[in-house]
Amino acid sequence: MSEHKRLLDTATGPLISQEEPTLFEKSHPGRIGFSLPTCPVPEINPTSVIAGDLCRGEISELPEISENEIVRHFVRLSQKNYCIDTGFYPLGSCTMKYNPKINEEVAKISALATVHPLWPEKYLQPALAIQYQLQGLLSSLTGLENFTLQPNAGAHGEFVGIKIMKAYHDEKEKKGGPKKTKVIVPDSAHGTNPATCTMVGYEIVSVPTGPNGIVEVADIEKILSPEIAGIMMTNPNTCGLFETHIHEIAKLIHSVDGLFYMDGANFNAIVGITKPADLGVDIMHINLHKTFSTPHGGGGPGSGPVGVRSHLKKFLPTPLVIKEGSQYKLQKDLPESIGRVSGYYGNYSIHIRALAYMLSLGTIPNTEETYVKKMSTAAVLNANYIRHRLRPYFKIAFDSICMHEVILSDEIQEKFGIKTLNIAKRLMDYGYHPMTVYFPLIVHGAMMIEPTESETKETLDQFCDVMIEIAKECETNPKVVLEAPTRVNREKIDELRAQKQPRLRWLPTSI
Amino acid sequence: MIATEAATGTFRERPVSPKGGSTASSESSVEASMKYIPQGKDDEKELLKAIGLKSTEELFSNIPSQLRIKKPLDYPRAQSEIEIRQTFENLSKLSPVPSVSFAGCGVYSHYIPSIVPQIQGRSEFATAYTPYQPEISQGLLQAIFEYQTLACQLTECELSNASVYDGATALAEGVLMALRLKKKSEGKILVSQSIHPFYQEVLRSYCTVFEDRIQMLPLEGDVLSLKALEQNIESADVVVTQSPNIFGVIENYSAVSKLVKNSKAFWVTSTMEPFAWGVLRGPGAFGAHIVTGEGQSFGNAAYLGGSSFGIFATRNEYLRNLPGRLVGETVDQKNRRSYVLTFATREQFIRRDKATSNICTNQNLNMLAGLIHLATLGKKGFREVAVQNLSRSEYLKNKIRSETKLKVSSAATFNEFTIESREDASRIVEAGTQQGFIPGVALGSLRSEWSKKLSIHANELHDLEQMNSLVRFLKSYE
Numbered sequence: 001m002s003e004h005k006r007l008l009d010t011a012t013g014p015l016i017s018q019e020e021p022t023l024f025e026k027s028h029p030g031r032i033g034f035s036l037p038t039c040p041v042p043e044i045n046p047t048s049v050i051a052g053d054l055c056r057g058e059i060s061e062l063p064e065i066s067e068n069e070i071v072r073h074f075v076r077l078s079q080k081n082y083c084i085d086t087g088f089y090p091l092g093s094c095t096m097k098y099n100p101k102i103n104e105e106v107a108k109i110s111a112l113a114t115v116h117p118l119w120p121e122k123y124l125q126p127a128l129a130i131q132y133q134l135q136g137l138l139s140s141l142t143g144l145e146n147f148t149l150q151p152n153a154g155a156h157g158e159f160v161g162i163k164i165m166k167a168y169h170d171e172k173e174k175k176g177g178p179k180k181t182k183v184i185v186p187d188s189a190h191g192t193n194p195a196t197c198t199m200v201g202y203e204i205v206s207v208p209t210g211p212n213g214i215v216e217v218a219d220i221e222k223i224l225s226p227e228i229a230g231i232m233m234t235n236p237n238t239c240g241l242f243e244t245h246i247h248e249i250a251k252l253i254h255s256v257d258g259l260f261y262m263d264g265a266n267f268n269a270i271v272g273i274t275k276p277a278d279l280g281v282d283i284m285h286i287n288l289h290k291t292f293s294t295p296h297g298g299g300g301p302g303s304g305p306v307g308v309r310s311h312l313k314k315f316l317p318t319p320l321v322i323k324e325g326s327q328y329k330l331q332k333d334l335p336e337s338i339g340r341v342s343g344y345y346g347n348y349s350i351h352i353r354a355l356a357y358m359l360s361l362g363t364i365p366n367t368e369e370t371y372v373k374k375m376s377t378a379a380v381l382n383a384n385y386i387r388h389r390l391r392p393y394f395k396i397a398f399d400s401i402c403m404h405e406v407i408l409s410d411e412i413q414e415k416f417g418i419k420t421l422n423i424a425k426r427l428m429d430y431g432y433h434p435m436t437v438y439f440p441l442i443v444h445g446a447m448m449i450e451p452t453e454s455e456t457k458e459t460l461d462q463f464c465d466v467m468i469e470i471a472k473e474c475e476t477n478p479k480v481v482l483e484a485p486t487r488v489n490r491e492k493i494d495e496l497r498a499q500k501q502p503r504l505r506w507l508p509t510s511i
Numbered sequence: 512m513i514a515t516e517a518a519t520g521t522f523r524e525r526p527v528s529p530k531g532g533s534t535a536s537s538e539s540s541v542e543a544s545m546k547y548i549p550q551g552k553d554d555e556k557e558l559l560k561a562i563g564l565k566s567t568e569e570l571f572s573n574i575p576s577q578l579r580i581k582k583p584l585d586y587p588r589a590q591s592e593i594e595i596r597q598t599f600e601n602l603s604k605l606s607p608v609p610s611v612s613f614a615g616c617g618v619y620s621h622y623i624p625s626i627v628p629q630i631q632g633r634s635e636f637a638t639a640y641t642p643y644q645p646e647i648s649q650g651l652l653q654a655i656f657e658y659q660t661l662a663c664q665l666t667e668c669e670l671s672n673a674s675v676y677d678g679a680t681a682l683a684e685g686v687l688m689a690l691r692l693k694k695k696s697e698g699k700i701l702v703s704q705s706i707h708p709f710y711q712e713v714l715r716s717y718c719t720v721f722e723d724r725i726q727m728l729p730l731e732g733d734v735l736s737l738k739a740l741e742q743n744i745e746s747a748d749v750v751v752t753q754s755p756n757i758f759g760v761i762e763n764y765s766a767v768s769k770l771v772k773n774s775k776a777f778w779v780t781s782t783m784e785p786f787a788w789g790v791l792r793g794p795g796a797f798g799a800h801i802v803t804g805e806g807q808s809f810g811n812a813a814y815l816g817g818s819s820f821g822i823f824a825t826r827n828e829y830l831r832n833l834p835g836r837l838v839g840e841t842v843d844q845k846n847r848r849s850y851v852l853t854f855a856t857r858e859q860f861i862r863r864d865k866a867t868s869n870i871c872t873n874q875n876l877n878m879l880a881g882l883i884h885l886a887t888l889g890k891k892g893f894r895e896v897a898v899q900n901l902s903r904s905e906y907l908k909n910k911i912r913s914e915t916k917l918k919v920s921s922a923a924t925f926n927e928f929t930i931e932s933r934e935d936a937s938r939i940v941e942a943g944t945q946q947g948f949i950p951g952v953a954l955g956s957l958r959s960e961w962s963k964k965l966s967i968h969a970n971e972l973h974d975l976e977q978m979n980s981l982v983r984f985l986k987s988y989e
Contacts, residue, residue: 344816
């Protein structure tokens with residue numbers, strides 16, 4: 001390799017950031033990136049207090065890098081990512097809305113951040129007050145009386161919710177009630193729903209989505225039986241539609257003493273418009289990292305609070321955050337609780353951010369309207385606008401008024417040999433993060449677009465212009481779509497090789 | 512009333528009466544947009560017109576009218592940014608801030624280098640989604656790959672995932688994974704009584720289906736009874752241990768290892784304080800099949816115990832049974848080194864009800880803080896933090912032993928240990944808080960039979976004066 005090519009290939013920096021070695025390759029013996037005070041007490045040799053066969057010395061594999069180089073390393077890595085703060089993120093079902101900066105700042109207030117979970121309660125008041133208030137606001141918006149904030153993510157919330165369902169039935173079964181073994185899950189559900197039911201020990205009964213993209217009452221009637229423990233339904237569903245028959249379905253489920261679990265992943269469409277409790281919902285989880293704007297963090301931390309009707313309160317995880325007089329307390333004496341589901345009290349660092357957001361979107365001065373309703377309305381209007389603009393160019397999977405997201409199919413483009421994945425990758429060339437693809441499974445080559453309320457009309461128009469341009473390329477110049485992406489950090493990545501020759505940690509031998 | 516109360520009281524007032532008696536169900540009469548919702552009335556009109564609708568009400572025509580909210584929501588007034596800041600400042604003052612805390616027991620307030628929050632808070636990391644699109648997510652993917660590597664190095668395992676929720680759920684997921692690998696068997700799940708009681712509770716919540724197979728292994732002093740393990744291991748499918756344990760005591764993994772190796776059981780370990788691996792061999796070195804841990808100590812503030820991240824490592828042979836996300840190295844079309852989420856066929860979004868776990872979102876940003884912290888420490892710093900923690904804890908332990916009448920356990924510990932008093936340890940904590948500091952965790956709050964035990968943790972942030980003051984304070988107890 002010529003020196004010229006080597007220098008070009010290894011060039012780094014904000015403008016042409018291409019290759020960044022791993023931490024381990026940047027390591028140089030003797031370099032350090034830390035400073036500690038001199039130990040004020042006699043230094044102990046570990047082997048003098050711990051059995052020798054349990055001890056180890058320095059871990060020779062750990063990297064040795066100076067602080068400046070560590071900073072550059074991570075700043076360069078950061079620059080190789082798409083994020084909300086750089087652009088529109090039309091990921092369906094993920095609610096990639098703007099993450100307000102004030103929420104980050106208040107979450108860093110030292111006296112809020114340093115609270116230790118095992119301090120006496122009188123030292124936990126700020127944290128418990130925040131959790132208590134958040135629970136109250138979630139109750140206001142859902143109509144469900146009691147909340148736990150312990151689940152660390154949506155799927156974790158599902159786990160808690162279905163365990164509560166099971167605890168409810170187990171109690172009845174002990175008193176001679178029927179054995180409940182099955183949970184109804186629509187075929188459009190997120191993968192977490194069936195996975196959760198299995199984890200808790202329920203069988204899945206799948207119910208098909210009707211021709212209009214929603215579950216039909218007759219299809220529920222067909223599979224209704226005394227063994228049904230309940231239903232797990234996402235509403236609005238993953239087809240981006242409101243389950244119009246939800247109330248009747250809830251009645252049917254209740255008629256066999258089943259419980260209605262609503263997956264609140266798509267709550268952003270209906271906040272302030274309808275209350276899940278009024279729809280017949282008994283248990284529900286909410287993704288604070290979707291509807292209530294806490295940052296996705298490249299894959300967490302999230303938070304998945306679970307709300308229940310009052311008769312299910314006794315099953316909520318231990319402990320509950322309650323208020324007695326002016327003191328906030330942890331109620332631990334809950335004999336019928338499903339137990340503890342995470343180490344301490346949930347992702348409190350996320351609860352702070354969500355509360356700040358929810359207080360920002362309160363009742364609008366001099367009106368009885370709330371910004372939360374405005375939020376949902378704007379999100380739904382934006383999605384419908386995209387549906388309207390793209391309709392002439394793409395097959396709309398369910399072409400009626402949608403909620404917060406619209407689902408396209410690749411049926412038209414398939415005629416030109418283009419699939420959904422190609423369209424997604426081509427979007428990158430135009431500077432956008434792709435939409436959610438191939439979900440829901442029931443739509444052929446699904447492309448799920450969720451604009452959220454955060455975007456301006458100009459952004460939506462620009463995105464639609466690009467989508468329309470890609471639709472035209474599919475007809476006139478399919479090659480550029482098939483070869484995409486060619487303008488971003490990487491071209492087609494060999495995913496098969498990652499599985500056939502697994503390299504799941506760095507090793508000194510190069511690939 | 513179920514609505515929130517502003518703890519501050521300042522911003523609590525209910526909305527004043529509406530103009531012209533409009534109701535929440537009629538078309539929004541709101542003129543202004545707000546800073547997070549750019550869509551103003553003019554935009555709204557334009558968008559509605561484009562799609563051929565008359566009002567935003569029509570957008571919700573699929574929601575039966577009787578199911579829609581008619582009455583104004585019981586919801587507090589919207590706060591401006593200035594008010595939000597004030598609200599949280601006020602909330603933060605609801606409790607005093609202790610002058611110093613010796614609390615540990617699974618959450619450790621180590622020093623967090625300044626570069627950690629600076630980098631972790633960058634938009635490109637904080638506001639990105641899970642890196643499902645590798646071409647535009649190489650930075651996040653490489654960071655996860657580097658974390659997986661470090662986690663392997665620390666635990667002395669071959670394989671690590673991208674993190675799970677926390678230490679307690681990591682342990683529970685570990686046991687579920689072991690049970691999957693032992694699927695035809697009906698043996699016992701032996702769980703050491705020395706494991707943090709909260710972890711035990713989470714394990715039970717996760718394993719209700721297998722509840723009748725769980726058998727607790729008794730303690731011998733402050734460690735797992737090896738005799739009990741030996742007597743029961745033949746009937747076991749899974750052995751679950753924690754080191755350092757809830758008393759801060761280092762379990763004898765050499766001895767456990769010998770017993771496990773002569774059995775058919777899978778060994779799942781937990782570590783609440785991963786800095787212990789700066790002086791202790793990783794559990795993988797003793798042949799543990801699944802190694803789990805709490806990652807909070809690396810780069811994350813206490814935050815009431817969340818958010819943090821769970822460490823999850825194992826052997827290559829169990830790759831297809833691993834829960835959670837995994838990043839692998841590969842190349843792109845131009846043969847450039849690239850990273851990608853891989854072996855997704857284990858996960859819920861592909862396998863649905865047959866998945867290895869229902870986990871989807873994990874704790875990526877917390878893991879990133881851990882990665883940056885570990886990178887700054889590096890080979891020398893990681894060791895030095897561990898040795899300083901051990902040294903300070905030993906200093907404190909010896910001083911309490913020689914200068915007070917309290918009983919100090921003689922078992923080997925890392926950076927926390929327990930002392931026993933004749934009186935309830937919660938009274939010692941209460942007395943400490945009267946002086947504005949927190950002397951430790953009264954273990955009776957975790958299990959009533961431990962009411963006389965006080966757990967004390969010391970790390971690189973505790974200076975000599977703070978440690979000496981604690982000893983002076985403890986002199987009045989016996």
